[in-house]
Amino acid sequence: MQSPEEFMRQYFRARTADIQRELSSRGPFRQKFFTDDCVWDSHKTMTKRSESEEILSVSGSGTTVEVITRNFLPVGKLCYHLRPTGETWLIQRVEPECLACHGTGSTSNGIGTCIVCGGEGWGRNENPPARSNLGKSDANGFPPPRRF
Numbered sequence: 001m002q003s004p005e006e007f008m009r010q011y012f013r014a015r016t017a018d019i020q021r022e023l024s025s026r027g028p029f030r031q032k033f034f035t036d037d038c039v040w041d042s043h044k045t046m047t048k049r050s051e052s053e054e055i056l057s058v059s060g061s062g063t064t065v066e067v068i069t070r071n072f073l074p075v076g077k078l079c080y081h082l083r084p085t086g087e088t089w090l091i092q093r094v095e096p097e098c099l100a101c102h103g104t105g106s107t108s109n110g111i112g113t114c115i116v117c118g119g120e121g122w123g124r125n126e127n128p129p130a131r132s133n134l135g136k137s138d139a140n141g142f143p144p145p146r147r148f
Contacts, residue, residue: 019047055067078097100115
């Protein structure tokens with residue numbers, strides 16, 4: 001079976017190639033609406049970011065493996081959750097490092113649990129809570145402000 005590291009490196013290469021194809025196909029659009037030196041909507045760093053992602057650690061075995069990575073941007077790490085399928089792996093979920101606690105799981109003073117990630121150190125952004133779970137809504141459908 002392919003190792004998680006081999007799978008992730010293959011993923012990084014394929015993603016970078018896909019980004020390069022997409023940027024190339026956007027060329028005529030960019031020429032029509034933007035000057036060459038305008039960086040807005042240029043996605044200039046996407047290729048570099050994709051190429052620079054590196055594996056920091058791999059943990060787990062069997063049915064779940066976590067791969068922690070980082071790239072050149074100082075926006076934190078990513079945690080890829082892999083599951084085996086046949087002789088390779090599939091990415092099941094990707095979680096960004098919590099930007100509030102920088103992956104520590106605790107408050108900035110070190111006393112208490114981070115209220116953003118609940119002490120996990122990772123931001124679970126794929127399944128936000130249903131609106132009905134957020135408390136009573138005002139007349140416009142917005143939840144009441146949270147008090148910390």
